[in-house]
Amino acid sequence: MLRNLHGAFWASWEVPGLGRLPLNVLALSGLGILGFGNSGFWFMGAGLEVFYLYMMAMNPRFQAVIDSEAYRQINQEANNERAKLLSSLDNTSRARLETLEERCRKVLDLLSENPYQEITLEVNRGALQKLFLIYMKLLVAQRHLLQTPGYAAVGKDLEKQIASLRRELENVSLSPTLRESKTATMRITEQRLHNLHTRDQRLSELQSDMERIEAQVELAMENARLRNQGEVVPGNITLASQLLDESLYGDDLGTVAAFERSMDTSGASPFGLGQGGSAGQSASGAASTSSGARYSDRDQPPPPTMPTPPPVQPAPPPGQSA
Numbered sequence: 001m002l003r004n005l006h007g008a009f010w011a012s013w014e015v016p017g018l019g020r021l022p023l024n025v026l027a028l029s030g031l032g033i034l035g036f037g038n039s040g041f042w043f044m045g046a047g048l049e050v051f052y053l054y055m056m057a058m059n060p061r062f063q064a065v066i067d068s069e070a071y072r073q074i075n076q077e078a079n080n081e082r083a084k085l086l087s088s089l090d091n092t093s094r095a096r097l098e099t100l101e102e103r104c105r106k107v108l109d110l111l112s113e114n115p116y117q118e119i120t121l122e123v124n125r126g127a128l129q130k131l132f133l134i135y136m137k138l139l140v141a142q143r144h145l146l147q148t149p150g151y152a153a154v155g156k157d158l159e160k161q162i163a164s165l166r167r168e169l170e171n172v173s174l175s176p177t178l179r180e181s182k183t184a185t186m187r188i189t190e191q192r193l194h195n196l197h198t199r200d201q202r203l204s205e206l207q208s209d210m211e212r213i214e215a216q217v218e219l220a221m222e223n224a225r226l227r228n229q230g231e232v233v234p235g236n237i238t239l240a241s242q243l244l245d246e247s248l249y250g251d252d253l254g255t256v257a258a259f260e261r262s263m264d265t266s267g268a269s270p271f272g273l274g275q276g277g278s279a280g281q282s283a284s285g286a287a288s289t290s291s292g293a294r295y296s297d298r299d300q301p302p303p304p305t306m307p308t309p310p311p312v313q314p315a316p317p318p319g320q321s322a
Contacts, residue, residue, distance in 0.1 A: 008056035
């Protein structure tokens, strides 16, 4: 309700030769100035403003304009976060993501050609959106893991250091403090070697999960080509990479979380497979601005119609009962 009142207060109309003007604010300002000469204008302005705000805030068409503005802002935030994630990927990863996006669109295009697949189309739209979002997160996690050296780069050197430290610890002449120091160094080096193996294992799991999603989309495309097989694409899959581990996203964790929140709030598609929810439908035909709702002539609320009085029945002749 407060959002509707705020939009009604700052609503702007198209004025020929002047562009869009916030007529309500201008009228209220004019009455406020006139009120310094006659305080009655202040009371009149307050009454008219309350009536105006109530009528506008309760108008269904104006509510659709306000909802579309809120949806547009949320959708814009989602697009900004998506652009940040895409900019963090290399050309190869971005190309893989674009290929998957194109295949997802193709699946929905094929399903939309069959009028009997309407329910399957909507179910698969949501499932493909989930798979695409998971795929994007997998690519972000893969990029962060690739920034650290793997076993092939430094693994052999670490194994040599561990072997050397073990030989030194076999020397019984080492002082207690030196032995403690070398033991701590060996444990740290062993942990580094373990991290290298974990890193390589995680990369293999990420690659396997991405290939699984790609195969799932390919299967959906093949099923869509067979018009009689409108199978539902599973949107919830168990990942080998344990994608819920937030440490995989590195410094992109905040961006990933913001992107997911904006998707959940707006119901929009992360890759333009159509808009979800009633807000998205109203957004296509409603005009809006960041300073308030834009109201064109076709968006004007219809004038109130007076009730039609019942027809007057002629009086019966004298002596005849009604």
